[in-house]
Amino acid sequence: MLFTSYEFLGFLLVVFIMYYLLPGRAQWSFLLLASYAFYFMADPRYLIFIAITTASTFLAARAISDKKASFDAWFKEHKKEMEKDERKAAKAKAHSLEKKIFLCCLLFNLGILAVTKYTNFTISNINSVLGAFGKEGTLSFVNLIIPMGISFYTFQSMGYLIDVYNGKVEAQRNPFKFALFVSFFPQLVQGPISRYSDLSQTLFEEHRFNWQTVSFGLERILWGYFKKVVIADRILTSVQTIIADPDTYNGWYAFAGAMFYALELYADFTGGIDITIGVAETMGIKVTENFIRPYFSKNIKEYWNRWHITMGTWFTDYIFYPISASQFMMKLSKKSRARLGNNLGKRVPVYLSSFIVWFTTGIWHGASWNFIVWGLGNFVVIMISQELEPFYRWFHSKVNVAGTFGWRLFQVIRTVLIMSSLRMFDCYRDVPLTFKMFGSIFTKASLSQLNVQSFINMGLTVADYTVVFIAMLILVIVSLIQRSGSVRGKIATLAAPVRFVIWYGLLIGTIVFGAYGIGYSASQFIYNQF
Template sequence: MFFNSLDFAIFLPIVFVLHWFLASKGTQTQNALLLSASYFFYGCWDWRFLSLILFSTVVDYIVGLALARHEEQHKRKLLVLTSICVNLGFLFAFKYFNFFLDNLTTAFSFFGQPLPIQGLSIVLPVGISFYTFQTLSYSIDVYKRKLEPTRDFIAFATFVSFFPQLVAGPIERATHLLPQFYTKRSFNYSQAVDGLRQILWGLFKKVIIADNCAQYVNQVFDNPAAHTGSTLLLGAIFFGLQIYGDFSGYSDMAIGTARLFNIRLNQNFAFPYFSRDIAEFWRRWHISLSTWFRDYVYIPLGGSRGGSFINLRNVIIVFLLSGFWHGANWTFIIWGALNALYFIPLLLMKKHRTHLNHVAENRWFPSLREFFQMLITFGMVTLAWVFFRSASIAQAIEYLGGIFSPSLFKAPDTLPEDAVFIMIGIFILLEWIGRSGQYAIETIGLRWPRPWRFLFYYLIIVLIFLYRGIGQDFIYFQF
């Protein structure tokens, strides 16, 4: 059940009305409804994998309670390791097993000892990387005594499987989301309106920007050898727009949907393509994953406390893991490594925290310097996306070789429709105007007079109807 499907358009209002209808029955009843709705939502993808979520939930719930009972450090360590092994074990089995097996057999074959082992036919459960990290954060936070373990199983299960962010994030921390399932939730009109507005904007990003870009991107990436360098460059730029529209659009819809239930999720994207260097980009792109790795990998490894070498090592580990998190393919690892390579010079020069504010704050336009900084950052990110999008490293190298060829200076041999360029123009303009908010059209919703506001919403809806691209799956569902 996709957020941009009719099924969801029927499912959401039913859950919404029932949820607030049950408000008088208490938070537990509301949570039970949200839990049932979440399991139904997930079951629509593949009901068999519900058992996985349920198992993870039960294990972490029990580990949490056991941690509360034991004070001995070695027992506590054993408990948290159990949670880590179970959760990462599932992730490894479903996502990485074949990758390691393939590499093992390749390595043995290289040394003339072929292994007679076949890979398994494994279906990747939707959203496993997201909910695994979310539930792990609970066990680790309880172990570190940052959080009191919950005795409310329904609230905990709802935290693990809350349908708006279950399959593609934002990855929430137990410290932030779980307490919201304990407290009484009453209907908040302005939150609900804001939620709908954010859903509308997410839909625009997904259906207009991502889906339209995807058609061109697929055409170019499917046969790179048939295109000029300029077409390949345009294809890579369009992929950058596609993945941003797709993933941040999903996040917007998830956050907006949660707001309808008066539940706040963390911002996941903060206008990353307006970043002035790669460090700022990573503070603004997939924030919930970056901060997860910061808090549960980078800092436990020593963070920046052990000197430059340790810091450098930790940063590289985090980027490589971040790449590997996206998929069991060397292309993702190279993508992570490339971003680490971009980041290291800033770290060594201690310039990785230069741009902490919004670009052109309190100004309409960026300075020329800021403009070029954004352009260069976007260019670097775009080149790295080629690895992310390609099926293999060889294809990515072929693609990049095609870009940096004499045909880069020829006119593109194929272009998207004019309307796509117009939509992208409107999109960038609105993102720029709204860059100080949580999402682009937040300020429009809060400041414009009602008639103009309504006209604007109608316009967006009409644009979605008229220029919707051919429906594509959300890219991040595969992770």
């Protein structure tokens, strides 16, 4: 059930009405039912996968929590009787069992994710290696189903497990409440990857109908649909045409394709998240924000703090920090400092950890070398950016441009260009072609190559491009206003007729100028496939 389908809107309406008709204490149970119904409608087989992840994580977390609690109680009682070494040994013994449970559950669930998503990718690579030795197509591909949103709900569940293991959160005692945390339908298909400590605060609470909350939620949903159907799904046609025919569309067109895709991806993903957050908000549930105007970032590091925030922090908290602080890295740090000197040596473990994080980030996005190279591309750009820090400092000491509008604009444009170039790996069928198309921007782009008719031949009319341009301007204006606080909050202070004109104008604009229905290909949200 696509977010942009009538079925979803109908489903939402029924859930919303029922949610507020039910007594408060039954609301979360109803949401669980609705979430499983939502997943069931996508494919009944998916339920087996999510149920297995839910049950295994719930049981493991509870076992870890119980072990911790019983050990703490025992330890409290007996610690005075023990020597320091004995205390340490007792702690290590108890921790060892917790660790075993934790690792079993972690590997089991990541194993499910790996098998469903990466088996054919692995087979393809093995075949390529065997092919290099003259053995063509040795292993055949397997037909596995990839449950919708598996990357998101697995990461969300594992985040919870790690937090319980680290003692950051108490394990949930109610299996159904935990099942709701894993399967909460608005965020099931494309995130955000919520933390248990954040989402659980409002997910299980009773919520009475509150007009302001509901209207804010509806406004957010509408804004999400505007981005998705007016911008993303309309520019999609040009993006697809450019990607499908690299022989024709290279040079400036490859550049245009990269820009169009950057716009499409932003409008698509942030639109989807707006719908997710808006749906939750109408029911009084607060879902973590996932974007803070990322294309306004001054550098790539900042960009990643503002784009897909919940994924970024997940990788930082659950992969980067544990790896950086691991005994192996400590030893590596020591050795590299001894061999390469303090300045260079201290960077080795950081960069190695960072490399692992970006490799994982890449492969999390999809089972293909394109995503892996895209992830590593980000790593390289960030690394270069960090290495150039002294140069930037020197430059700013000589040229006084920092803080000026022109410099800030340059930084923003630079970020957009770099990120859009890296995103070309999302588009083209393989890594060599992506490099070729990127190279063509510099080798084949000439002004004589550009003509309006070529853009029209991509499947959009001048009117379509005009709509996309105007909608993009609205997007930029809203983002600029947003820097000084909630736009919905500001609109709420305006006179009722003005508010009506704004929101109703947006509704009519979305209905009339949206690319949906017959004549437009029904487009999934891009992040649904991750």
